[in-house]
Amino acid sequence: MATADRPPEQIDLGGVVLRRPRLADAEGLLAATTADLDHLGPWMAWATPERNTLEERRAFVQEDLDRPEGDRGATYLVVDPTDGTVLGSTGLHDRVGPDGLEVGYWLASQVTGRGIMTRAVAALAEVALARTGVARVEVRCDEANHRSAAIPRRLGFTLARTMDAEVTAPAETGRQQIWVLTADAP
Numbered sequence: 001m002a003t004a005d006r007p008p009e010q011i012d013l014g015g016v017v018l019r020r021p022r023l024a025d026a027e028g029l030l031a032a033t034t035a036d037l038d039h040l041g042p043w044m045a046w047a048t049p050e051r052n053t054l055e056e057r058r059a060f061v062q063e064d065l066d067r068p069e070g071d072r073g074a075t076y077l078v079v080d081p082t083d084g085t086v087l088g089s090t091g092l093h094d095r096v097g098p099d100g101l102e103v104g105y106w107l108a109s110q111v112t113g114r115g116i117m118t119r120a121v122a123a124l125a126e127v128a129l130a131r132t133g134v135a136r137v138e139v140r141c142d143e144a145n146h147r148s149a150a151i152p153r154r155l156g157f158t159l160a161r162t163m164d165a166e167v168t169a170p171a172e173t174g175r176q177q178i179w180v181l182t183a184d185a186p
């Protein structure tokens, strides 16, 4: 049963669902990422021919299944409920301090431009802020990644700061924006 401190297994976004992954999803994930390496490669460090393997996708799912006690993170797949096709991934990362959670995301190019990820991030921000002790949700993206930054901007996040960060993907500039939504935001 979902409680405020236990993220839901599934979230219906209308037309697509967010669902926690199972190991059997690794093939579907790989199919989605393989079809979109050109779209994902500029921004996602793992979206390279070398790292885009079934083994890595399985490890990605396994990491969610094996979360250590107290890790408040949660991975979700964006899934087409009509046929189970994997259309992307999003999730909460427990790596921005005790009172915050970060949201990360990518979407298959064939379903961009429809507001799916904006709705997904809104839903996960709500899940995060409902948790005991979480007062802040962050989106971190390179300042050159305008499509990514448009999502927190659209949702009323505030650009709190821009800082130097390690470049991990080819289109990144190394300047990372920190977008923040707080529990008391209007």
Ligand SMILES: CC(C)(COP(=O)(O)OP(=O)(O)OC[C@H]1O[C@@H](n2cnc3c(N)ncnc32)[C@H](O)[C@@H]1OP(=O)(O)O)[C@@H](O)C(=O)NCCC(=O)NCCS
Residues within 6 Å of the ligand: 039, 040, 043, 044, 105, 106, 107, 108, 111, 112, 113, 114, 115, 116, 117, 118, 119, 140, 141, 142, 145, 147, 148, 150, 151
């Ligand atoms: C970042 C990424 C997920 C953004 O995808 P996206 O399709 O722009 O985002 P959304 O699904 O929220 O769709 C927003 C678009 O749908 C439109 N839209 C349609 N209906 C909408 C609705 N009900 N609500 C919000 N937006 C809506 C918006 O106007 C916007 O289109 P526009 O950019 O032409 O104005 C995608 O570009 C991606 O996967 N990029 C590669 C990986 C990546 O960069 N990840 C982030 C790393 S920080």
